[in-house]
Amino acid sequence: MKLVSKDNFLLRCCAALLLFGQVWLHILQGKTYYRKVLEHMVKVGPGSLSPVLLVSGFAGMIFTIQTARELVQFGAASAVGGAFALAFCRELAPILTASIIAGQVGSAFAAELGAMRVTEQIDALYMLKTDPIDYLVLPRVIACTLMMPIMMIFAIITGIFGGVFAAAQFYQVLPEVFLESVRTFLEPSDLLTILLKGFIFGILVAVNGCSWGLTTIGGAKEVGESATIAVVTTWVSIFITDFILALVLFEGPAF
Numbered sequence: 001m002k003l004v005s006k007d008n009f010l011l012r013c014c015a016a017l018l019l020f021g022q023v024w025l026h027i028l029q030g031k032t033y034y035r036k037v038l039e040h041m042v043k044v045g046p047g048s049l050s051p052v053l054l055v056s057g058f059a060g061m062i063f064t065i066q067t068a069r070e071l072v073q074f075g076a077a078s079a080v081g082g083a084f085a086l087a088f089c090r091e092l093a094p095i096l097t098a099s100i101i102a103g104q105v106g107s108a109f110a111a112e113l114g115a116m117r118v119t120e121q122i123d124a125l126y127m128l129k130t131d132p133i134d135y136l137v138l139p140r141v142i143a144c145t146l147m148m149p150i151m152m153i154f155a156i157i158t159g160i161f162g163g164v165f166a167a168a169q170f171y172q173v174l175p176e177v178f179l180e181s182v183r184t185f186l187e188p189s190d191l192l193t194i195l196l197k198g199f200i201f202g203i204l205v206a207v208n209g210c211s212w213g214l215t216t217i218g219g220a221k222e223v224g225e226s227a228t229i230a231v232v233t234t235w236v237s238i239f240i241t242d243f244i245l246a247l248v249l250f251e252g253p254a255f
Helices: 006-029 034-044 046-073 077-118 121-127 132-171 175-185 188-214 220-250
Strands: none
Touching: 006 132, 006 188, 006 220, 034 046, 034 077, 034 132, 046 077, 046 132, 077 121, 077 132, 077 175, 077 188, 077 220, 121 132, 132 175, 132 188, 188 220
């Protein structure tokens, strides 16, 4: 059976759900290798900071250029920052950050654990009476969960600076006007929502990457396929989760 066949894909998705439950169980039991957590926090945080900041800065400028062009025509230049706050800060920045980290860190998790699986290093851990979930999975999940919200905050700050620059240079919107509009529209509850998304997206990135790595069967080719499918699966799960969160957090009274 091919690795990416329909049945195998569904089975491995179910394995990811099972791994998610096992992670929570092990967290409650307090089994954590804290040195490994710090090591992976460096990979998720400083190791991914440059692409996150670069993409967020240009995304902020692009978004501002597109929205400001329309709002200025209607004499609503003072609302440019508000539109930026509602769309970029709430949705675009968290999704972009999670997608970048999924591509850089999630794929690395899948490739690393997949290589360990096909070279029987996972079996060696069992022989040493070391649970792979405690030693390999849990540190990665904790690191992603802790660092993802922080990375999103950096992405939002960089995006705001990009928006301020674009608004001032191309549409003569003063930075004070832009930032005051952002402050008016962006409520404290929105910041809590962003942190919640970071927490959830961090879990999705780590669990998907680790699960697809641990369920790899074959050789080097299958390791590469697992890393690729792990990223795609993570992206899909991030968008689905973000859609559900948007319905629950922002459209709840409509139900």
